[in-house]
Amino acid sequence: KKKYDYLIVGSGLFGNVFAHQMNKNGFKCLVIDKRNHLGGNIYSEKTEGINVHKYGPHIFHTNDKSIWDFVNQFVEFNHFRYSPLANYKGELYNLPFNMHTFHQFWNVKTPQEAKAKIKDQIKDLNIIKPKNLEEQALSLVGKDIYEKLIKGYTEKQWGRDAKGLPSFIIKRLPVRYTYDNNYFNDKYQGIPIGGYNKLTEGLLENIDTQLNVDYFQNKEHFNELASKVVYTGKIDEFFNYKLGYLNYRSLRFESETLEQENYQGIAAINYTERNVPYTRIIEHKHFEYGQGPKTIITKEFPQEWDKNKEPYYPINDDKNISLYKKYKDLADQEEQIIFGGRLAEYKYYDMHQVIASALKKSNDILNNQ
Numbered sequence: 001k002k003k004y005d006y007l008i009v010g011s012g013l014f015g016n017v018f019a020h021q022m023n024k025n026g027f028k029c030l031v032i033d034k035r036n037h038l039g040g041n042i043y044s045e046k047t048e049g050i051n052v053h054k055y056g057p058h059i060f061h062t063n064d065k066s067i068w069d070f071v072n073q074f075v076e077f078n079h080f081r082y083s084p085l086a087n088y089k090g091e092l093y094n095l096p097f098n099m100h101t102f103h104q105f106w107n108v109k110t111p112q113e114a115k116a117k118i119k120d121q122i123k124d125l126n127i128i129k130p131k132n133l134e135e136q137a138l139s140l141v142g143k144d145i146y147e148k149l150i151k152g153y154t155e156k157q158w159g160r161d162a163k164g165l166p167s168f169i170i171k172r173l174p175v176r177y178t179y180d181n182n183y184f185n186d187k188y189q190g191i192p193i194g195g196y197n198k199l200t201e202g203l204l205e206n207i208d209t210q211l212n213v214d215y216f217q218n219k220e221h222f223n224e225l226a227s228k229v230v231y232t233g234k235i236d237e238f239f240n241y242k243l244g245y246l247n248y249r250s251l252r253f254e255s256e257t258l259e260q261e262n263y264q265g266i267a268a269i270n271y272t273e274r275n276v277p278y279t280r281i282i283e284h285k286h287f288e289y290g291q292g293p294k295t296i297i298t299k300e301f302p303q304e305w306d307k308n309k310e311p312y313y314p315i316n317d318d319k320n321i322s323l324y325k326k327y328k329d330l331a332d333q334e335e336q337i338i339f340g341g342r343l344a345e346y347k348y349y350d351m352h353q354v355i356a357s358a359l360k361k362s363n364d365i366l367n368n369q
């Protein structure tokens with residue numbers, strides 16, 4: 001018998017939740033990660049007493065009580081609500097687009113006035129069925145908001161002209177005719193008190209882990225250790241890129257510690273002008289109502305991905321979707337290997353979704369024993 005029942009490649013939420021469920025049911029797991037820390041992209045690094053979200057700011061939100069109860073077993077959450085501001089040439093606006101924003105733009109006070117204003121702004125454009133992101137956005141919020149808050153921001157985010165971007169990117173653009181700055185509609189929201197690493201530690205209690213090890217550097221050895229493998233890395237890498245590379249959009253983060261207590265008074269400000277090279281500034285302490293004398297801010301720069309950069313957002317165009325399907329067919333033939341998580345499924349998952357997916361996968365296996 002092998003030493004472990006499951007080898008889990010990747011210590012992100014998918015791997016950690018899966019390992020937790022299996023371990024709880026008596027299966028021995030080893031979790032490995034090529035990074036020098038556990039937790040995958042939810043990892044935060046404590047500096048000056050502030051939890052710095054290393055791979056971009058993470059706000060937990062879900063409507064599913066069972067997922068909320070699941071994470072609350074390990075850590076309590078605070079009452080943080082994500083309500084970013086937009087800065088366009090020094091003017092500040094509330095996000096997501098709601099009555100506050102409409103009031104700031106047009107001095108309208110009622111939903112009826114706001115709707116009439118938007119209608120008036122697009123009446124000459126004759127958009128019946130939006131055929132790209134620009135038309136989609138225009139028909140939702142009108143010309144003024146589109147030009148100041150959406151166009152430049154989206155173009156730098158995706159490195160492409162808004163007319164060349166598909167309309168579905170913005171389908172879920174939250175627009176509200178209420179005075180409500182809460183970005184997410186979900187019933188349960190917050191940031192773990194003490195940081196996301198507490199969630200990771202709770203999930204991995206009593207589970208063996210190894211850091212700084214790349215599965216592919218020593219695949220035979222790791223396969224020998226366990227009966228089954230759960231793989232949460234990039235699916236194309238698993239097959240040695242033999243059908244080609246799946247593309248991503250990447251990000252670069254620039255952080256600085258400032259000798260002041262409070263830099264911008266809020267966790268996130270989006271910079272919506274195209275020629276400001278970053279898309280937002282994050283001030284980490286505000287996620288946890290930090291009171292210390294210093295602060296840490298991070299500028300987020302979108303960038304083209306290449307194989308030496310972190311893959312962040314999958315590109316859901318036809319070319320990449322059809323390449324992913326080919327890899328998926330190969331993955332389905334690997335009987336001893338379970339593929340899961342955002343990289344192995346080439347899919348953008350929010351945290352609550354990837355947790356749900358790992359719970360489902362592990363429960364299906366446990367129920368079939």
Ligand code: FAD
Nearest residue numbers: 010012013014034040041056058059215233341342350351
């Ligand atoms: P990951 O966390 O990426 O874990 C995969 C792990 O596998 C990594 O640690 C990697 O090092 C390891 N690995 C890969 N290959 C190998 C190998 N060969 N050998 C060993 N280890 C390997 N979600 C929200 O709900 N709210 C948010 O506000 C939010 N904000 C986000 C902001 C950004 C910028 C991004 C990119 C994502 C955000 N998310 C957010 C989504 C969230 O990050 C994901 O849902 C979650 O991290 C997915 O977990 P995972 O296990 O699938 O992947």
